[in-house]
């Protein structure tokens with residue numbers, strides 16, 4: 001027995017197994033990844049801003065002939081480039097008779113702040129998931145006794161004209177130290193909310 005221990009002790013002293021594997025230190029997670037800010041700010045009112053002036057759509061469109069010709073770019077609206085696959089007519093979503101309204105699945109018009117009803121024309125299954133809270137995201141409060149839950153609408157994430165998301169970098173693996181300091185920060189900001 002003593003001999004076994006002696007051999008073990010010597011083996012530890014001369015360190016025949018070498019160094020233990022290095023601990024991997026993950027990079028810290030960027031705080032921006034915890035932001036609740038929606039990806040984009042959509043036009044919720046039919047207002048068109050050009051050269052610092054705001055117009056109602058019908059300031060111009062009440063005198064323009066409606067056009068349902070297929071176009072993906074119109075020089076009058078240079079910010080709009082339509083890249084939405086086979087959905088390549090402006091008038092699948094915009095009412096041809098009233099530019100201040102969008103179209104729903106039955107061809108009735110809907111307000112700009114109800115644009116999800118226009119997406120329902122073609123994205124039924126995703127729409128159903130979104131209604132159930134499975135697609136997209138909730139903001140604000142989970143516990144409705146503390147405040148309202150807000151469901152983000154389709155166009156707060158997807159540009160209706162170019163709905164494809166740009167490629168994203170995945171976040172690094174969780175860094176437990178950083179996570180704890182993040183939780184602490186969250187708790188103190190929650191407390192300051194509650195004490196207000």
Ligand code: HEC
Nearest residue numbers: 046047048055056057059060064066067074076090094099
């Ligand atoms: C300063 C004038 C002006 C304003 C304001 C304006 N538009 Fe236009 N828009 C135009 C012109 C000009 C065209 C091109 C018409 C054509 O090619 O027949 C156009 C074309 C369009 C088209 C393509 C279909 C078509 O009729 O040719 C859509 C859709 C459209 N506008 C939507 C809007 C919406 C929505 C708003 C408000 C958010 C708006 N526009 C505000 C001038 C305007």
Ligand code: HEC
Nearest residue numbers: 042043071072073074077080082089090092093115155160
């Ligand atoms: C998939 C549906 C859809 C199609 C197709 C579509 N739009 Fe839109 N458009 C919307 C929605 C929804 C909004 C309001 C929400 C927002 O701005 O994100 C909007 C907003 C606009 C606006 C006002 C805001 C801005 O960006 O200036 C203009 C102008 C406009 N569209 C023009 C056009 C033109 C021109 C076309 C065709 C080349 C077109 N749209 C095709 C859904 C669509």
Ligand code: HEC
Nearest residue numbers: 084085086087092118119121122154155158160163164165
């Ligand atoms: C007229 C039918 C139609 C309407 C209305 C419509 N879409 Fe689409 N959408 C399509 C088609 C077709 C595709 C497939 C595009 C492709 O082949 O790349 C698509 C693709 C998409 C994609 C996936 C893009 C990608 O390549 O990853 C998103 C996101 C999307 N639509 C969002 C919306 C939103 C938001 C609205 C409402 C503002 C909307 N769509 C309205 C027909 C429609």
Ligand code: HEC
Nearest residue numbers: 116119120123126127130135136137152153154157158165
């Ligand atoms: C909180 C943000 C958010 C909201 C709100 C949201 N989406 Fe998405 N959606 C996403 C993301 C992220 C993806 C995945 C994008 C990717 O894989 O490139 C996606 C994917 C999609 C796709 C492509 C699905 C596929 O199988 O490729 C469609 C179509 C779509 N969304 C439509 C909608 C419609 C319609 C609504 C509203 C009823 C909506 N989205 C609401 C974030 C959102």
